[in-house]
Amino acid sequence: MQNNTLLSVSVAREKILQGISPLTSEKCSIHSAHNRIVAEDLIALISHPAQAVSAMDGYAARLSDIVTVPTLLPKVGTSRAGCMYEKPLLAGELVRIFTGAVIPDGCDTIVLQEDTEIVQGKIQINEQPKLGQYIRKPGLDFLAGQKIITKLSQLTSRSCALIALAGFSEVNVIKKPQIGILTSGDELVAPGQFPKPGQLINSNNLLLSSLIRSSGGEPFDLGILPDKPGALIEKLTNSTDLDLIVTTGGASVGDHDFIAADIKNDPNTALYFWKIAMRPGKPLLFGKYKNTPLLGLPGNPVSAGVCSVLFLTPIIKKFLGLNPNLSYSNALITQDLTKNDKREEYLRATLFENNEGIRYVTPASIQDSSMLAILNKADCLIQRPAFAPKIKRGSVVSILNFPNLF
């Protein structure tokens, strides 16, 4: 499967995703389950409410005692949340009841507090109640045995609360993909160091680690890879517990780019391809080191960023059992675009939605792949297919929104 031809973005992504298998699950306390993906349907362990409870503050009553209004009845006790009235409600009795409190046996209606007044030490009911009013039946919210969360849902605040209420203290969630990051290049220095002439601060590690974390993975910094043959294999020897290795830089055709060569030359690796027909990001690589998939992103900050949106986040989604497809949408272009060449292009662009909900997209005036400040200001990418013809201002174009917090 080794070849040097340019692959299209969609074929590249398909081939990459074929090499990724969804991860297994692990137990997780509900206190740290927010944002995780549940690995199985969750079936309520207990009903909510477990017993019939009152939906309002008032009086538990028997409808047959209230033939006409006003009616005067004695209060024989109280049922409140956490302290129920243990006896049955007998004919001719009222029990003071509060919201959420258990309905006594025999009660079939709740008289609202505001529909009563105290008269001669008894409770006078001034409004005729209806049968069953303000009584929440057992299991009104959900019954024990009922499915409350579907497999592969992401646990939100609401669903964490729901599974707590349903009796769970821990849940099976999909493991977080463990992703090693190797940034490549002799010119790189760590953030905070002042670069000498010709050196560059390593920004890709920060971009990737934060993106991996906010996409549901766990990043591991494997350090900076020097530009020399064999360096990659040396770094990876002790990195066998990872689900994915991501490299940046060193995957170009330059004489000093050794990643592809390293992978080709090692008997434990496989190289699937290393050039794809896209801009920014032509030098992209997918392979395996032993059983660990390896994604080689370009070193240019913008190319690394755009390629991580196009290839890395779908990989993480597939690991998590989620749909890895990118969600393109449409917008109207605010200026003419020239025809495109053989490389599918992703233009950094800003989006504007007018009052009628119509979206207009404007490409940045410079699209140089070293310009991170422009990527930072962009709202989305305009996708231009290979060989797209020139188009006029006002035409519909396909756009790709960024992942949350990218």
Next chain:
Amino acid sequence: MQNNTLLSVSVAREKILQGISPLTSEKCSIHSAHNRIVAEDLIALISHPAQAVSAMDGYAARLSDIVTVPTLLPKVGTSRAGCMYEKPLLAGELVRIFTGAVIPDGCDTIVLQEDTEIVQGKIQINEQPKLGQYIRKPGLDFLAGQKIITKLSQLTSRSCALIALAGFSEVNVIKKPQIGILTSGDELVAPGQFPKPGQLINSNNLLLSSLIRSSGGEPFDLGILPDKPGALIEKLTNSTDLDLIVTTGGASVGDHDFIAADIKNDPNTALYFWKIAMRPGKPLLFGKYKNTPLLGLPGNPVSAGVCSVLFLTPIIKKFLGLNPNLSYSNALITQDLTKNDKREEYLRATLFENNEGIRYVTPASIQDSSMLAILNKADCLIQRPAFAPKIKRGSVVSILNFPNLF
């Protein structure tokens, strides 16, 4: 300012926000700055690129040496990323250069690698280059002294990479609001405990803590508050370092709800109001314990959830210096709605967008405020103003989307 009249949602929110001041800033390593809010404009400390660099693999050349093509010139050295060619480029010389490498002095154009071939040990240039082509000027991305991030921006993956590249190793960010959570009610048991008849698993703490964390705050579990006078003040005595206290339950008009009473009776507290005209969530309270604002949410899981979207997330935004306004939008209702009473209503609803981008919203068939499973399935809330007239299917209604991961 103490009163018993029903306040409108918007007036309540306004009064609450008047009691909240934006927090001060703290230093934060760029490695943990993702998602944080920057407290000041960030001005690049160094330019990117710091020197003129090549945008392509090829040869650094002097245009005056290439009068016609083909031209044969000798390669006198190499400039690569991390290892520049230190001497000036003299007339009649070429220097092999790689993407990102520093341009030697005297070079004014880059000849693409694919436009050359090796002939008799020299480099034959086959295509006429243009002046300055493929040379990235110093500061092309940004110049030292240029503003790269605006005050109160949220730091995304892209902006973390950008500030690293601009020379930062730490930044001033707005402090995370420290928010204590007190869940109130004798009926509550912790998740994982099996509730006895009349008991209820505490789900509000999980809902609030995860929402606070994903909104940029830091939650602290202050435990479960028993239903007895004075319990609130007892719990708060040692909680003076918090920016906000959130309670759930115990703020109703029921005989056993002591929070409002506790706040009223203590000389260190202030009670601003405790009933607002909304459904779900009438019993809502805002006050102060010493100098710490206190937000009392209803105890019903759905009411607590809806009120946290309407009141708690705007508070967190104001703490973080962000715009606290809720962003309502429009959708078409798929069924008739009856007229509304004096309480502004927030209906749990599902949203559907058709191919033309038109959004349709359907309220859940039961709107009981104890039904967390329905809140969990909802995509948004339909806002119905107080005294809204009945409307027909197809009418425009106002909807409120949930915060991310709510």
